[in-house]
Amino acid sequence: MKRVSLKDIARIAGVSPSTVSFVLNGKAKQMRISETLASRIMEVAKTEGYHPNPVAVSLRTGKSQILGLIVETISGNFFASLSRIIEDEAARFGYKVVYTSTENNRQKGKELIGMLSQRQVDGYIITPTPGMEQDIKELIADNKPVVLMDSYFPGIDVPHVLVNNYEGVMKGMAHVIEKGYRRIGFVTVDLDLVQMEDRLKAYQDSMSKAGLDTDNLVLTLKYEEDKEQGIESVTSFIKNTPDLEAVFFATNYLGLLGLESIHRLGLKLPDDLAMIVFDDHDVFRLYPPGITCIRQPAEEIAKTALELLMEQLGKGNNGGESKIEISPGLVIRGTTEYVQKVNK
Amino acid sequence: MKRVSLKDIARIAGVSPSTVSFVLNGKAKQMRISETLASRIMEVAKTEGYHPNPVAVSLRTGKSQILGLIVETISGNFFASLSRIIEDEAARFGYKVVYTSTENNRQKGKELIGMLSQRQVDGYIITPTPGMEQDIKELIADNKPVVLMDSYFPGIDVPHVLVNNYEGVMKGMAHVIEKGYRRIGFVTVDLDLVQMEDRLKAYQDSMSKAGLDTDNLVLTLKYEEDKEQGIESVTSFIKNTPDLEAVFFATNYLGLLGLESIHRLGLKLPDDLAMIVFDDHDVFRLYPPGITCIRQPAEEIAKTALELLMEQLGKGNNGGESKIEISPGLVIRGTTEYVQKVNK
């Protein structure tokens, strides 16, 4: 059962391969091929079960119709929500998606390898992690279509889509402040990413706007620390901060550490201590009730990222909707859905 | 920054493309190319940063060095544990892995499409679901290397690796029976898969061996039912079965339904009711303490599946270990790790 080739179809239909190719690629009228001939060729192709060999097409055209999605880790909810959406959307444009993850462990290596050996993909959607700057620059230099998701590097001029982090934290803070909380702590991590800066900034701004002090209320964990160390830091932070009423955790990972700390201290949510979490990855459902959560719309982010990529690939069919804010080469977009769970 | 081609290397090194190809593919001595020449060519290739174009190689050789992994769903722990392991193992043999899922919703469609459009992959690892028989037969007919994982179709003669379901259930049953339980229920689903049959058989055998009755103790849910319906069925089963002491859930999905039912009935595990679960997919950690769990070693299954596939691809480097039981065309292997949690 050999695969039928374009040549086979040509032979059976009694025409030249070129003609078959034109017809099958919808260039029949453009090439002024008679409708009769065209439909006859179509017919033959169908009855013979012809499918073009994508490898040959790719070699000839230089396009693979494949997109590369690079995420931090392939296990986890973020990837799960994302992959489905991106795969579906990509399919609508005739693209397939392959995944790679940087899996923090083999940081330096894997991502490079992945990129190099994958230069066959037509475009990239990347969730950037610290240290990827160089790789991304290379892609840009290579004129590869790239969209960053969930974060970006201020120094690199590349389209990206992420939630409005500042606004998100402002909303969360406004909420707890309005509820009457005053002594609000903030737990973050020393990751050199813009979204972390924005979140901290928003915390500080909202506190000062409310005339509240932030002295000794910010805990910055080390990215390198392991989970247990993190939990201990948070635990002692909570225990040793006088009159602490609420804590804002800047990422969902930090939130999980916080949850464990609160558990160990025997505190009850939200009565003893209120908790607000900035949910990076739409994993809200992991949290128990009694937590205020800034939730990121993973689906919207993913869809938008794909749209931006398609635009670069010349398939920019943004239809009626053009309300994507485009700063010079940059795209920032995102809404924050505010989920209210604190019942104080 | 154009990609350098093999031809470029040849030109720079002052030899023919063939020679370069031979050297780079490690056929230098086989072709009796002088070591001096060979190392010079290697040198040029390295300094020029040459990487063969996999698309061209694939077109020419008919091999893609890509494996297809088809799972039920891409979100979920099973996929997460699997993907990592299979990807790593495959890399050791020089293969990449692409994923697809059947995502029960678009059952009939997607899987077909996935297969057809992917005929470029060199081999398949498939977690079969009911209805895939035809597709798998086609692959076999096409002489494509295929390994089934986690289940198999008795009618199709293809290598597969799965846990010993019968043995697993026997162990679990032996345990609870030994603990003194007598009225043990069994909850299963009307899925037409061999492993479900094996599990039920083992339940019946162990009950009869212990001289216990199974009348009205087996609940078979409909596969088509949604979650809520399932929970209600299980709930009423538990409530309406007199003197029920323990329930064996034949899959982890059923186990989750059971958990919810027990919760709704306000029962306490394992005091009011003991629970045993056959964990399809190594997601044991999802269960609370107090549950007896038959656990599948996902890692071992995945590794074995890959080995079997490599064997078909002629890379059978099974080293010293050859204790894979091979029945005619069939492979059954697996161990069950028995995790004891019931403290009665």
Added chain:
DNA sequence: CTGAAAGCGCTTACAG
């Protein structure tokens, strides 16, 4: 309206 020809980047008999 349609066909012959070149070429994408490789590998591999074949011929020296």
Added chain:
DNA sequence: CTGAAAGCGCTTACAG
């Protein structure tokens, strides 16, 4: 020991 040539299956100027 090494090179010229064919060919994997397509697409696309180019020439009628």
